[in-house]
Amino acid sequence: MTMRSPQSQTQPEDRLRNGGIETPSPRPRIQAHFHSTVSEQKLRRFNILILVFRFASLCFSLAAAIxxxxxxxxxxxxxxxxxxxxxxxLAIANxxxxxxxxxxxxxxxxxISGGSTLFPEVLQVWFDFGHDQVFAYLLLSANSAGTELSRSLREMDRCTNSxxxxxxxxxxxxxxxxxxxFLGLSSLLSGFRLVSFIINGSRFHL
Amino acid sequence: MTMRSPQSQTQPEDRLRNGGIETPSPRPRIQAHFHSTVSEQKLRRFNILILVFRFASLCFSLAAAIxxxxxxxxxxxxxxxxxxxxxxxLAIANxxxxxxxxxxxxxxxxxISGGSTLFPEVLQVWFDFGHDQVFAYLLLSANSAGTELSRSLREMDRCTNSxxxxxxxxxxxxxxxxxxxFLGLSSLLSGFRLVSFIINGSRFHL
Structure with missing residues (x-):
């Protein structure tokens, strides 16, 4: 009996701990479900924001090219x-x-409609961020060159006739x-998405 | 006794688990020290690479401005x-x-010499990455405009006399x-450093 007494002292604690793990109480599951719903709503709002920026970028680039x-x-x-x-x-970059x-x-x-990305998730986040960065640099460079050419044309008085x-x-x-x-804003958001993907291994935890 | 038998079956397992956690064996500490040394070496090599890129960027920008x-x-x-x-x-951007x-x-x-960052760590990584991005865009824009102006000057035949x-x-x-x-390369590395800081809460785990 003296051998067993220290073990019997630890038993209530163990039972409590094991009970906490093995017996599923209803609260964590509700919280997890609630948490997942909140995450999904956040992700949805985030994706809609990206969609708005991309659509604005599409409209302006298309108009510029036309x-x-x-x-x-x-x-x-x-x-x-x-x-x-x-x-x-400028025209080709746009x-x-x-x-x-x-x-x-x-x-x-x-x-947004299907809930899953077009490419595998890891490819998609890297693809988005990489292309956003490169094309933002490309477009900025083209715009700067175009601005300077417009200014030169005015200086050369080639704008009086045309x-x-x-x-x-x-x-x-x-x-x-x-x-x-707008492409720069998309790039910021897709960079944020990439980091959050690297941290959590999933887009669902923002 | 029939009530206690399932608990006494789980006891050896519990004792083993608790022993594994509470008794400190010497191996993990050595491994942690080894791991930390490797991390420090990696961080040092990484910082030297950033230093090289920044120094190259400094030299080229200074030469361009001069x-x-x-x-x-x-x-x-x-x-x-x-x-x-x-x-x-172009001159002012450089x-x-x-x-x-x-x-x-x-x-x-x-x-590299002191082991700690100039600003607090969280400020430093955000400061580096943010300024790298903004100044890379600034410099690219200035270079594109400068290129176009040079081309226009040649077209206008203003280069024959001068x-x-x-x-x-x-x-x-x-x-x-x-x-x-080189500023773009620094920006990539400082972006990587920022992500690794966000993930681990420290620069020391690359």
Whole structure:
């Protein structure tokens, strides 16, 4: 009996602990379910925010590309976007960002409606962040070059004869900067999503 | 006795488990020390890599700024960098990046020699990453605008009379792009460091 007394002292504690683990009490499960629902709502709101930014980026880039491409539909004596390398760069960069944004809007809608990502999750978060970064740099570079070319054209007095072309290209540059702004915001959010994925191994814990 | 038999069956297991936790065996402590030394070595190598990139960025930005600033020391009939907004932007952006890189090289040397960061750790990692990103965008934008201005100057035949100025500004733009390249690499590494800080709460677990 003296041998067993220390063990019998620890028994109530053990029973309590084992009971806490083995007997499922209803509260944790409710909390877990509640927590998961909150996470899903947060993720949904987060995804909708990304979708809004991507859609804005798509609209502005598309408008910028159209404005630039349409300069070639004027009379043959008017300058075109293909006459200037910087405007070519701007038009093509905007076209690329438009296509990318279109794809990402599709992927985002797919995720919000279906609950799962288009690619495997780890690939998707890295793909989004990497492309956002690269295309944001590309678009900023094209916009800066386009801005400088517009300024040079005005300085060279080449805008007096073809003012419509200059105005059209200025609008295209401005729209391109708006597209860059929203792409940069998407890049911030997808970076945040990537970090939260690396930390938790899942998008569901924001 | 029939009531106690299931508990007495679980007792040896419990005792084993408690013994495993409470009795400190010497092996984990040695492993922890070994692990910490490896981490410190990795962190040191990582910090030296960041220092190299920052130093390269400092050198290229400084050279670009000097090349651009020195265009004003020529004859008064030669064009200067202050005559063109894009070159002003380029010179000032490179000067800002030079000052920032100088500060970061100092902070990096401080960290490698002393083992602790200049600012509190959480502030330092966010400060580094945020400024790297912003200044990389700034420098890329300035370089793109500078490139386009150089091209326009050649097209306008303003380089025939002042060829030295054009060559000097071209070199400045090229050096600026090299500075951007190394700043971008630093930005990648400081982003990685930020993520690893967020995950582990410390720079020491890479």
């Amino acid at each position: 404005f630039m491409f349409s300069t070639s539909s004027r009379g043959s004596n008017s300058p075109r976007w293909t006459d200037f390398d910087a405007f070519k760069f 076209a690329i960002v438009t296509l990318y944004s279109l794809f990402e809007v599709g992927a985002s809608v797919w995720e 003012n419509a072309f200059c105005i059209q290209s200025d609008i295209s540059v401005a729209l391109g900067f708006a597209g860059f702004f | 090349f651009m600033f020195s265009t004003s020391s020529r004859g008064s009939n030669s064009p200067r960098w202050t005559d063109f907004d894009a070159f002003k932007f 000067a800002i990046v030079t000052l920032y890189s100088l500060f970061e090289v100092g902070a990096s040397v401080w960290e 060829n030295a100025f054009c060559i000097q500004s071209d070199i400045s733009v090229a050096l600026g792009f090299a500075g951007f390249f």
